[in-house]
Amino acid sequence: MLLAFDRLFDKAAFKLRIACNDDEKQEARRQFAERFSAALDVAGEMTMPPLPDAVMQDMEAAIEQLSPAQVVGYLAAIPLVQQTQEMLRMIAHRAAQQRLLEHLVSQADDRYGGN
Numbered sequence: 568m569l570l571a572f573d574r575l576f577d578k579a580a581f582k583l584r585i586a587c588n589d590d591e592k593q594e595a596r597r598q599f600a601e602r603f604s605a606a607l608d609v610a611g612e613m614t615m616p617p618l619p620d621a622v623m624q625d626m627e628a629a630i631e632q633l634s635p636a637q638v639v640g641y642l643a644a645i646p647l648v649q650q651t652q653e654m655l656r657m658i659a660h661r662a663a664q665q666r667l668l669e670h671l672v673s674q675a676d677d678r679y680g681g682n
Contacts, residue, residue, distance in 0.1 A: 568603075568606070568607060568610055568618075569596060569599075569600065569607070570617065571617075571618050571623060571626075572596060572599050573592075573596065574623060574627070575623075575626055575627065575630060576592060576595060576596070578627045578630050578631070579630050582630055582631060582633070583638065
């Protein structure tokens with residue numbers, strides 16, 4: 568999967584006419600690996616063949632077909648997605664706290680009137 572990332576990174580950089588040095592590319596690869604660590608861990612536990620060349624070519628063609636407006640739209644969406652994920656984490660945490668409180672209340676001994 569990291570090899571596929573490298574290939575697609577190079578394709579995207581070429582399309583956008585952005586020159587990245589090796590350090591910048593390695594940092595992008597590290598960030599990718601960090602963001603997708605769960606998927607990479609699962610893939611590492613399984614015997615998976617490399618992505619077929621036809622699949623890679625389809626993904627490269629998808630990059631090639633992106634319009635400048637689509638690229639800008641994707642870039643603009645990244646911070647919004649990150650913020651949305653954080654808000655969803657907070658909502659899930661609060662919901663879990665509420666369920667825990669409701670569970671504890673349901674377990675309360677009310678034989679003598681409770682408090």
